[in-house]
Amino acid sequence: MKGFTIRPAAAAVLATLLLVLVAAGATGTGISNNCSRSCGGVEVPYPFGFGVEPGCYLAGFNLTCSHHGKLFLGDGTVPVLDISIPNGTVRINSSLIYLPPGATLRRTGAYQAVVTNSTWGGVALGGPYFLSEGGRNKLVAGGCDIQVLLQGQNGNTISTCAAFCPQIEIANDGGGGFVVDHAGVGCSGVGCCQAGIILGLASYRFEIRQLNGSRTNSAAAYLGIVSSEVSFDPLADSFTRVLPAVLDWTISNGTCSGNGSSPACRSSQSFCANSTALGHGGGHLCYCSAGYDGNPYIPNGCQDIDECSSPDTYPCYGDCKNTAGGYTCQCPAGYRGNASTLNGCKDIDECAEAQPCYGSCINMPGTFHCRCHPGTYGDASQRGGCIMIKQSLTGLTIGLVVSGASILFLLAIVAPFATRKIKLRRIKRLKEKFFKQNHGLLLQQLISHKTDIGERMIITLREIERATNNFDKTREVGGGGHGIVYKGILNLHVVAIKKSKIVVQREIDEFINEVAILSQVNHRNVVKLLGCCLETEVPLLVYEFISNGTLYSHLHVEGPMSLSWNDRLRIMLEVARALSYLHSATSMPIYHRDIKSSNILIDDSLTTKVSDFGASRYIPVDQIGITTAIQGTLGYLDPMYYYTGRLTDKSDVFSFGVLVIELLTRKKPFIYKSDDDDGLVTHFGSLFTEGKLVDIIDPQVMGEENGDVQEVAALGVICTKLKGEDRPTMREVEMALENLRAKSRAISNNTTPGCRNHTLDQAATQGVSRQYTMEEEILLSARFPR
Template sequence: CCCYRSLPWQQQLQAGAAAAAAAGGISIEYPFCVEPGCYHPGFNLTCNHSYSPPRLFLGDGTVQVLEIAIPQATVRINSGRMVFNSTGNHAVNRSLLDQVGRPYFVAASNRIALLSCNARVDVRAAGRNNNKTSTKLLSSCTAICPTDDGGGATTILDIGPEGPCSGIGCCETSMLLAGSSTAAYSIQVQNLQEQAVVLNRTDDLVYLVDERFNYTLDMSFGYSSPEELPARLDWYINSSSACPLPASAPECRSAHSYCDSTYDNKAYICRCSEGYEGNPYVPDGCHDIDECARHDIYPCYGKCINLPGDYICLCNNGTYGDAKKKEGCIPMKQDLGLRIGLGVGGGTILLLLALSAPFISSKMKLRKMKRMKETFFRQNHGLLLGRLVSQNADIGQRMIMTLQELEKATDNFDKSREIGGGGHGVVYKGILDLQVVAIKKSRIVVKREIDDFINEVAILSQVNHRNVVKLLGCCLETEVPLLVYEFISNGSLDHHLHVDGPISLPWDDRIRIALEVARALTYLHSATTIPIFHRDIKACNILLDENLISKVSDFGASRYIPIEQTEVTTAVQGTIGHLDPMYYYTGHLTDKSDVFSFGVLLIELLTRKRPMYRTDHGESLVLYFASLHRQGQVVEIIDPQVMTEGDGDQIQEVASLAATCTKLNGQDRPTMRDVEMTLENLRVKKKLASHSVKSSRCNASEITKHYMLVTGQGSKEMSRQYSMEEEMLLSERYPR
């Protein structure tokens, strides 16, 4: 189906087991991946099979990976030693792990070890202060090698015992002082005096390590110093900004996950909520912790009961107190008479409770449901009104519907009423006030989906265009708001275009639908109070009524753009195959992003091939179409029905427009207003060619009747004929 989204974590789940086996047993989970296209940008890995067993490397294969910890957001690597020439008394700078860039940072938990004699190593933070380069000292240590009493050379007895660094022949220091953080480190080694010849070396060695450095005498007097030692890197899923407000992020895809700003609010990661563990970057990746099965971490010395995200610990019968503490439950001391009295009284109370339990339970459920509705209403109502522009602030009150109304309209959201689903929810058919309506309900209860629904309400409440689906109202009494909009009875453009058999939508209707979508996008980009970018234009989101008039739908991914701006940086959303490549790689959303998606739609209308189509050589539909267009051979991919029905010059002009809309560089693409004008001019040219119009209309009418009979939709006229008066009205609405 064209609604399928080729999401990275879906591909990664298929490739993960094989990648882990090939990488020597290292567990690989999203956002990391070895296979192309299945990792989050910046988290690609390379599996080098020239080693036995194969080794895993970051990026293009320069830093070896030893372990990946998703919950802690760390990667354990093999860090190469840094070699400093020890001749002379000057300081030498070395950038720490130059080959590792964003999203990776040197973890503050690492330590610096210096293997040398009579030298000092300084860890400094590179930065700027008052437009001057500054190097703040973070930590330092000195390694000395005392001489014998006669002032001679250093001997093996002077070095000291093997084991952890003692400061003699080897020193060790933490990466940074408490309370400081930085991304740019530098290492400086200062020789305090000439090293003794007996050491047989002229180099100082500096290591980045994530555990205590184990020193041996061979390291100083031999040549057995290690080439690499394990170190640890922190990583951030977004290393350029703090968490969005409120604290949620599109990368946190699992329920029971949240966004956590770290690194002085300059970056963020995702974490599972308290009481949950797992991978917050994939759907359903965070799962409940069974605290009762982890007695060493979650102590319980009584009866343990696991709850979602929590647990309770009760004292055993006959005891009371705090069961989470050892010996925290104390035996009850009561005489026989008191026990009998309590037993009789307790039995009576239990009997009364048992008889009244159904009534009490029903009342409690009703009260709980009422409180939940009020809570959700306040929460969603506030978010909704905050998104609406001030002059339309009352629209939220006029459009609000109750959950009871919508449950009645859909038979309590019965499965038989389900008519489809977009990228942001399931759609039900219902009857409300004697009017057939469509009701959208979210599939997944996560913060991002709530924001998408609120976003769609805020946008559609201000849109009034004949080619944009009309929002009738919304319900705010559920955790995720429900949307109610006009019911479009004839399915999507995808359903009508991609049918079995040689006869699909007539060419006249295809070009008319393209013009109507162009009008809608022009309206959204330039005629609304605040420009709106749709972000997900595709055949699945173009609905058709009984007369095949198009309606643009599914605004869950849409974004407002402030009037003074031409672009906005945002988390990438959309459908692979339709998505603007420049937006995908840079995250910069502009009006030209919708133009690219519209160009893909034009290609789909011309060729009757889905955007996920691939040639035998692996070329995508857009690249293959552009290649044929450059060679003047675009007719090879055009739908035979289009070639039969359409005018050759008109088809070539539409093909040229599609190729221009899908250019890689967004600046080379036209605006949607230019696209609309081009399509309008094509219609005018066809009308002026009066000697061929009658025959073409006749043929189109016959083809339309044939298509409607084949699809079982009757013989209603499909192509609306526009008058010159309507063109004049259009010019008044959209002055050029």
Template structure:
């Protein structure tokens, strides 16, 4: 059963309607999950809203999603547009409202924002609850452009030219779309088109673009402040009625799930039924026994091996025959020792088979994880491969077999464990979750780059493991979290200004090293506050080189797939498709603004609808930075605020070739930090005890050079 009894329909047209969803009598659904079955169509349509714009295409309780189709086209030019001057260019903005999807629903992470157009920046606004940013937040956005040819040639959006994709944060509710573009580009001649779609479906949709599918996360509203992930006992018992079900808090609500090995409807009594795995094809290739919530799969009597694999079970006679042949044993019917050998062989051969199977599996994983290619990448230093490739047995021992108690954290890409190697090094071990080729390529890229780098402000890579299905990276253990978590804490005060300025200088120094001091320049491509680790003395360490790239000495940049994080990503990359070292300069400029303001670049939105970068630059231009600067910085930094703000603005210049190099940025920050001395007992000292307990020794006394002052003054008013 999927619906409640007593006149509750389980279907509308060809769509199944499981409780707590329903239509008809009020007892057939939970409040907030009532639907409408429109019988005026053939077949009938199941509607999420009363006005019929959102049609339900399917409901899945197992992954807690509702798939809906939006039927009504919205013409952006029915609303008022506006023009403004940005970076000396006239731009035009058009925005329009999206239909409401109801308080019980939020977008799931299975959606993406897809934009078709030329030179158009499209932004999706709405409510985001997952990160606590609340209403009218910037949910996501991207820039779409194409190099040549008419707009119609790019309708499939397969090559990335003429369109762009942006992921959508789970737990958000879209309210409004906005298009921004230069006058006489996409907003005037070719109407841009933006859709919220289920991932992977966009290429099929051009001819039916009005039927936009959203995957919507549903959950019963949970009170604010409960972030444990667990449901209170009374909620779980009242909500999840099946005996074999459990409750989880996620995306601002409570959701029920059937236990592993069961399937059905956890919201109704006896709704979760045991899955008979033995009836599932290709699940077991030996003797299968179904048990409540699980099953046992064993080789049949007289055979040994792995019954979960085709041809994984081998008969004892075949095993013995191969064993005897390999060891060249002559048999005699009267030979007692031979009979004893046969008995011992029967006992030992299965163990040998298991050891051989594990060896073959390790070799397969090593090859799959590009072990040979990795050795080639590191062959320029013969000792690197031997030193950096760590056996899985060593890492299992270091983490107590990857005990959950050793988990430091993790995200969508993997889990990080704390471990202690045999040489007593304390390390962080990153274990990927998925094994798609893109992840493996980024893993190899990170190892190859970090194995060549030795810098005090870049996280040290101890080694890697290639013998498992998912690759493992072993880093030095950085104990004090990320710059993001230190900066965005609750309360009016955060890191001291001295610490913020020092950390910014360290980041600039390490980026200048990557751009100009290594044998082949390296672009990081994902500089952001969550990728800056801090140790116990608040010394910064740049991490996460998975998307980084080498730049050959004879080139100034490279054309590649655009990657980065919203809010930190260089907009020029979206227009040109080229990544240069100035892309890292832009991201660093955003970090400077984040240090000055304590605003989150990926979610900040001014009252005029501007993001952090544009709002910051506009306030600097009119001399009104006090509106956005962190009060603690104003109190502690004095005139240094304007100097660092001017530097930040130059780093985010729209034209990449007009941005300073990271080496110039490094010298400028060293000049700023060296310009302030602290007097004590008539002596000039350069030591300052910060809130972390570390003595900061300012070894630099350099000032702005005349050339640097002229460069900065020419770009922005001081």
């Protein structure tokens, strides 16, 4: 299976991108002051302009402002997003080239090529624009098993990248899985790719080469040139085919004069500089001189910068004074050093530099203090200014010493308490920060109208630490790639506390909504969510504790004997009841998205508990499905959801059908391969059609069943049909299993069993050659004896 599919014969795509080269020279016309300088929220500085007023723009820099308030280059085909005079750039909207499925193929050299003519209209030939260099743009492509080459018109390759959709081998790890999803690693070659462009030309040619030709059978791809700041993701929900790109421009195809001047540079504080673009044939730009900012293309356009009003850009940690074209920064009086750096001004030690002081000199920040020695009084800054005091100060000295000792003693006693209080206050602030970061206020708002939930949902970190003995390693009962599960005692109840390793900040809002919804799920076959703690960097979830392990560990044991057939049939029914409840009985339908044997827990009485809602999504009642990033476990994953990204209730039905086949065969879906290299579902369906189920059914089941294995197998085949609309709902599956369970009990209590019902057998067998409608399958379910 692959995460993004395109037809294998993709090669040599020609797409002429009319960027445009070189500029018109500066004219001698005057600059009009009666021109509009904005359109649709975009500032339009000279030499750019629009309208018919003479002097609104320099030749070649005309724009179009539509009556809808949209700004375009030239004749109005390329949308303008932003114009930068200092950078000499124009940001525009660029449409990606789309190669649709079913494109016409032809042989070109050693490759098959899909040829399309895609141009960029609206940029006049001979204009001043060309593709920006220096890493501002990038080549992007989305597809499977393709290599995209960006070439100049002479055929030289300028940039290239390749995108693959690899086949993944899954290790025998007891239920693990893999999903092709490039969102976690960026657009780095899985499903899409990107590469830098270091040569800015007027036009380009694309060539797409198909790789691993035998693996794909349809053509679909996106490619183009976009700004390097754009995050390109063709699998994203909000993916758009119109993305920004960056153009450079020059004033003319001539060079600056020897003294660095040009007729186009009209401000007195401006200068001219030649273009350094590698792929451009010449031209120059105007810049404001150092210490000035503004528009060098208009008279007096470059104005002095007040550096002192922008300390973040022009740091000064002393006395700042603005000057024409610059500024001065000096240390204040009493300090010396470098005032442009933090702590660069050092206090002058006036006492050490022989300042006039004839008593006790005390240096202070920025100044000094001079006073008479003890036992004297007067003016210490004058020679002979201090006069001896006749009386003794021995008593005062003793009093000062005793007072100082008392203060030090009190500080020694108070300091530990003050330190502890500061530490507790810091921990409290950190908890409050994480609580707000994890949208605890939003959760409180969601549950404010449900006091029965609010009283128990939000659990403090102190309670969690007490329940787990401060997350003691001896309390760990499980773990894996998603986090660690601890066993704890909370309010005299044994609970399981899940501590995730990773959380994506953009998914916090959805997480809080799902916590509020899952808290209302109350079903005997669903693990109960008891609450959550939001006072840590990653939220903690608290569930009821199930002590008897997973269905996977009970089913796949060493030796010929495993769960009895009656237990397996009951487990199927209980899982179907739980999924039917989640799909149709909750306030909003909830799709589990990762049903597998390792996510089914078994309690001490062998009652089934569906667990691990980390991948679950709730669906508003007015929608039949949503498009999401693919998530699940290979072997159990619905192929239609895998290929389209559209999640519906039938995705859980497929995973349940795989679980039924796993219970019948004791084979592991994520690693099983037949002699013909078929997966478990495909091989099981083939044997069912040929009437050879005995070749794959668990011998223990064949020895214990009461004649109902064929009907359960038919149910597994129907649930795993390729098209979602051909599968039953979980409610219909639940009803069918209820009937089978009731029939099994009746057979075991009656020495003369009744006639077998072959409706499911016929439905599944005929489904191989033709697809039943949903209405027919509902009728089939309804025929089982009540």
